[in-house]
Amino acid sequence: EDQVTQSPEALRLQEGESSSLNCSYTVSGLRGLFWYRQDPGKGPEFLFTLYSAGEEKEKERLKATLTKKESFLHITAPKPEDSATYLCAVQNDNYGQNFVFGPGTRLSVLP
Amino acid sequence: SAVISQKPSRDICQRGTSLTIQCQVDSQVTMMFWYRQQPGQSLTLIATANQGSEATYESGFVIDKFPISRPNLTFSTLTVSNMSPEDSSIYLCSVEGDRNEQFFGPGTRLTVL
Numbered sequence: 001e002d003q004v005t006q007s008p009e010a011l012r013l014q015e016g017e018s019s020s021l022n023c024s025y026t027v028s029g030l031r032g033l034f035w036y037r038q039d040p041g042k043g044p045e046f047l048f049t050l051y052s053a054g055e056e057k058e059k060e061r062l063k064a065t066l067t068k069k070e071s072f073l074h075i076t077a078p079k080p081e082d083s084a085t086y087l088c089a090v091q092n093d094n095y096g097q098n099f100v101f102g103p104g105t106r107l108s109v110l111p
Numbered sequence: 112s113a114v115i116s117q118k119p120s121r122d123i124c125q126r127g128t129s130l131t132i133q134c135q136v137d138s139q140v141t142m143m144f145w146y147r148q149q150p151g152q153s154l155t156l157i158a159t160a161n162q163g164s165e166a167t168y169e170s171g172f173v174i175d176k177f178p179i180s181r182p183n184l185t186f187s188t189l190t191v192s193n194m195s196p197e198d199s200s201i202y203l204c205s206v207e208g209d210r211n212e213q214f215f216g217p218g219t220r221l222t223v224l
Contacts, residue, residue, distance in 0.1 A: 032211050043203050043215035087153060091211060099213060101154040
C-alpha cells in the first residue's frame, strides 16, 4: 500500500530563516511526486512535479528535490506570504492509480 | 492550467438531507476526481469520474452515498446523500493536467447539523 508521511507537522520560522520540509514515501513504482500549497479555505495550488531521483525544481524561494525514499521542499529566506500548508502526494506508475496525499506541514512565517 | 469552479462554495445542511456539488472546468478533460478533506486532515480520494462511464470509487466510499455524474467533458457533480455530521468536510474536485499533475477547484465547505 502506498504511504506518504510529512515532517514536521508544523513549523514556525522567522522571516528570512531558511528551512526544509520533508516528505517520505513508500510506493511500489513512482510515477510522480507532487508538491502543493494550500491556503486556509482554498483548494491546493500545484507547485512542482518530480519524476525521478536526483531531479530538482525551483520556483521563487522554493526548491524541491527527490531521492528514492523522500523529497524535500527547501524554503530560502521565507516571507510571511509563504505561510500555508504544504502537501506532497505520490502517484503510482500503474495506470489508473491515483494520488495519495501526505498529512501536510503547516508553515508559519513570522515578520 | 485548467480553471475550475465549484458550486456551492459552502453550505449548511440538516441531517438526513442530500447536497449536490457542481464542478465546472474551462476546458475538456478526460479524468475528473473528487476528494474529501475532513477538518484538519489531508485529502482523501472519493472517486474518479470519466465521461461516458461509471465512476470508480475508492475503498470506503460507495455509490449510494456519493453518486457522481459526468455528463460531458467539462462538468461533473457529486451528491452527498443522507448526510450526517460526520460528512462535514471540504469537498474538492480536480482534473488531470498534461503531465499527470492535478489541478484543484476552490472546494465546497459542507457543514451538517
